Amino acid sequence: MISQPAVWFPTIRTGTGTDIFTERLVSDLKEQGLRAEITWLPLHAEYAPWSTKTPQPPSWANICHINTWLHSSLVPKNLPIIATIHHSIHDPALLQYKGWLRANYHRHWIAENEKRIMQQAREVTAVSDFVARMAKQTLCDVPMNVIYNGVDTKLFHPPTDRKTRTPFRLLYIGSWISRKGVEVLTPIMKQLGNEFELYYTGPRLLPIDEKIQSKNMHNIGRLNGEIAITKSMHNADAFIFPSRSEGFGLVAAEAMACGLPVIATRGSSIPEIINDGENGILCSQDNIQEFAAAARKLAHNSEFYSQISIAARQRIESHFTSDQMVSSYVKAYKKILNII
Structure with missing residues (x-):
């Protein structure tokens, strides 16, 4: 019988905020005494998944947490999946700010993959109501749980003495x-x-x-x-x-x-x-x-x-604290694993 979540994160290193999100979440889960690890994949796995070896889940993992951009061919078949939508790139209002190549990449590669992931995942989360609404409108209408990103309020804190400057x-x-x-x-x-x-x-x-x-x-x-x-x-x-x-x-x-x-x-x-x-x-x-x-x-x-x-x-x-975010994800993991 499963007593607590043990979370594996197969993740493409993109050099963006999604990397930071994953690193912080894993660190916070570990602080709560849960086992959590990242398997980093190269950036080319995003647009050429066949060019990298499919990652194998560690034996200890009982749940897999992924970004919806991870190609479906790299997702394990023997673990329940929770998938997080981080972006709103399919917003029609953004089309004018994309070049032809990027627009078609998002529409014909990323969007199609996200649809497959969302339909395959046991649980889909979005980082804001806006992301959830946009995903339902432009990808597919599946149940979604909004879990806001969290801020480490110990690290990000006001200075001891803030005085406005000139200029x-x-x-x-x-x-x-x-x-x-x-x-x-x-x-x-x-x-x-x-x-x-x-x-x-x-x-x-x-x-x-x-x-x-x-x-x-x-x-x-x-x-x-x-x-x-x-x-x-x-x-x-x-x-x-x-x-x-x-x-x-x-x-x-x-x-x-x-x-x-x-x-x-x-x-x-x-x-x-x-x-x-x-x-x-x-x-x-x-x-x-x-x-x-x-x-x-x-x-x-x-x-x-x-x-x-x-x-x-x-x-x-x-x-919007990191503690609130981690608590929500742990609750989602336990729901998937039927841990009371």
Whole structure:
């Protein structure tokens, strides 16, 4: 008789947030005394699964937890499957931001695989209500359990003494791609002028032509590790997140846990995290004037800034902690295994 879950994670290493999700979940499960391990697969297994050896489940495992992007040919046949949907890439609104090749890859390769996985899995989870709704509309309508991603609130915490700076310092952490809305950062910063500055994680070869980049923008490159991310958040006054579509928006939640007011796009999953005007500020997609006005309001109204900062931290502590996430997954594992 099975007494507790023992979870195996065959996972493609993508260098994205899904890697971090898996690593954190496995670490947290182990802290709870459960056995959990990752078998990392190469990136080419995503688009050429026949080019890698099919991973074999360890003898101790009694459940398999996968990302819906893992190709069905690499999924074990002798273990119950729980599959998590992390993304909303099939959102029709994103089509204009994809090239022809990427759009067809998502439509004819990833979507078809996700449908097979969702139908095969014993349990399907989504990281937000938005992801669940989009999956039902664009993939297949199967029962789904929403389990929000969780933030390590011990690691991501407010600094001991936060004082706003002059110039007021905005921070952007994320990929430098159109889906993230990065094209609007330069016009926002040009409108804000010298009283504001932006530190952002851009690619090393990002053009620095004055027509493309404002002088009050500073490329800090890729941040390696959670400590570096936390430090950058402690050294900022507010977090700007103009993303056009997010499955969850973990980095925004981490910024909130650090007491950073977040200025973000009103859309996709973001309103599930941020209540506009209470624990952050939401703006219309690509609306440069709204983003700039939100930054000015935070910079020039210290009472409002303080209220948002405190409420942001409280919002994460009450709804989006890693403990809450792990507890929900353990409950799902036990349900699949019929453990009372």
